[in-house]
Amino acid sequence: MKGTIxxxxxxxxxxxxxNTMVGDLYGMLGVSKWSTLLLVNGEPRADDSYLDDEDVIxxxxxxxxxxxxxxxxxxx
Amino acid sequence: MRKCDLCGYNEAxxxxxxxxISVCADCLMRSVRRRAWQVLKDELVARDKVMIAHSGGKxxxxxLLLTKEFADAHSDxxxxxxxxxxxxxxxxxxxSVKLAEKLANELGVRHRTYxxxxxxxxxxxELDFMLPADWKRSPCxxxxxxxxxxLNAIAREIGATVVVTGHNLDDLVQTAAMNLSxxxxxxxxxxxxxxxxxxxxxxxxxxxxxxxYEREVATxxxxxxxxxxxxxxxFTQGMRIGVRREIDDLEDHIPGIKVKALQTFSLISHxxxxxxxxxxxxxxxxxxxxxxxxxxxFKKELSTFLHRDLVRPLNLERVRRDRDLWTRT
Numbered sequence: 040m041k042g043t044i045x046x047x048x049x050x051x052x053x054x055x056x057x058n059t060m061v062g063d064l065y066g067m068l069g070v071s072k073w074s075t076l077l078l079v080n081g082e083p084r085a086d087d088s089y090l091d092d093e094d095v096i097x098x099x100x101x102x103x104x105x106x107x108x109x110x111x112x113x114x115x
Numbered sequence: 116m117r118k119c120d121l122c123g124y125n126e127a128x129x130x131x132x133x134x135x136i137s138v139c140a141d142c143l144m145r146s147v148r149r150r151a152w153q154v155l156k157d158e159l160v161a162r163d164k165v166m167i168a169h170s171g172g173k174x175x176x177x178x179l180l181l182t183k184e185f186a187d188a189h190s191d192x193x194x195x196x197x198x199x200x201x202x203x204x205x206x207x208x209x210x211s212v213k214l215a216e217k218l219a220n221e222l223g224v225r226h227r228t229y230x231x232x233x234x235x236x237x238x239x240x241e242l243d244f245m246l247p248a249d250w251k252r253s254p255c256x257x258x259x260x261x262x263x264x265x266l267n268a269i270a271r272e273i274g275a276t277v278v279v280t281g282h283n284l285d286d287l288v289q290t291a292a293m294n295l296s297x298x299x300x301x302x303x304x305x306x307x308x309x310x311x312x313x314x315x316x317x318x319x320x321x322x323x324x325x326x327x328y329e330r331e332v333a334t335x336x337x338x339x340x341x342x343x344x345x346x347x348x349x350f351t352q353g354m355r356i357g358v359r360r361e362i363d364d365l366e367d368h369i370p371g372i373k374v375k376a377l378q379t380f381s382l383i384s385h386x387x388x389x390x391x392x393x394x395x396x397x398x399x400x401x402x403x404x405x406x407x408x409x410x411x412x413f414k415k416e417l418s419t420f421l422h423r424d425l426v427r428p429l430n431l432e433r434v435r436r437d438r439d440l441w442t443r444t
Contacts, residue, residue, distance in 0.1 A: 071363050071367075073367075084117070085127035085130045087117060088117035102285075
């Protein structure tokens with residue numbers, strides 16, 4: 040049985056265990072699934088979908104409430 | 116291919132962790148439509164003139180689509196629709212205005228764009244440029260207040276009986292949690308309770324996506340290729356960021372907690388009474404709880420930086436000329 044798969048993550052080839060699910064990537068990337076939507080070959084996939092060789096992973100920020108600045112709106 | 120747990124046919128695009136199932140785009144759309152239509156059924160009345168506050172972003176675009184579908188499926192209600200965008204004058208908004216027009220055209224709903232510049236006399240881009248870097252407030256703080264006031268004034272002057280907004284479950288749970296943590300019971304009641312009275316020029320709001328997760332909205336917009344802008348406003352910030360992270364962490368550990376929290380907040384709000392006396396602002400005449408509304412207070416503050424007097428009634432001439440634009444269904 041094949042041990043690993045190769046996927047493209049943000050343009051870089053990355054080797055992952057063969058049984059990596061889409062939902063596992065959120066933890067690996069350190070992003071919340073509530074603020075980021077991972078896309079596989081440009082499409083959304085269920086968190087319990089397995090990744091395949093050659094899959095291209097990209098992502099979308101889905102929330103407006105993320106700040107490039109540190110302080111709150113009232114106390115910049 | 117991971118197939119949908121409901122239809123067993125299409126590829127699953129979304130995992131509902133609270134139900135432990137993964138569903139395809141069609142089944143997700145059916146589920147979201149059912150929840151949104153229930154809200155519309157409960158909160159709209161026959162012959163309503165429904166103005167959709169349509170920024171062109173993912174939430175308001177889906178809200179427009181579902182409201183149009185609802186109006187078509189309930190033609191006996193004789194609803195009239197109008198899609199309206201307030202262009203704050205940011206580079207970011209340019210792309211979303213085009214997408215808002217595109218979707219409205221595709222759906223056969225009339226669309227109008229009014230600019231913050233014409234209504235309030237300033238754009239957010241100009242504001243960001245002129246504000247000192249160390250100023251206590253960000254452009255986002257001003258934008259939120261001025262945009263909300265403009266939307267309500269447009270709705271009232273254009274003859275809307277109700278405004279549909281794209282607020283989703285995540286937005287409402289965050290807002291309710293923020294209201295509770297600030298001890299602002301009036302705001303909590305006003306946020307969660309739908310009341311059909313036009314109080315001092317304040318047009319009632321309906322939020323069809325209030326039981327729909329933001330993640331469901333984003334998934335549907337991408338999977339169904341609904342014309343919508345998925346970019347992020349460059350100015351956004353606020354207390355909400357921290358609140359959102361805490362609530363998201365809770366949802367990760369206890370799937371479905373956002374739905375339960377909103378239901379609980381709504382129940383609590385029904386047992387409370389809002390102690391708010393609305394009146395008209397002495398400067399602009401818009402509804403407010405104070406003698407001078409927040410928008411006028413902000414505009415007075417901004418007049419110093421923008422070197423002109425911004426404190427005056429809103430310019431709604433073009434809006435009033437558009438009163439007969441409604442799309443009847």
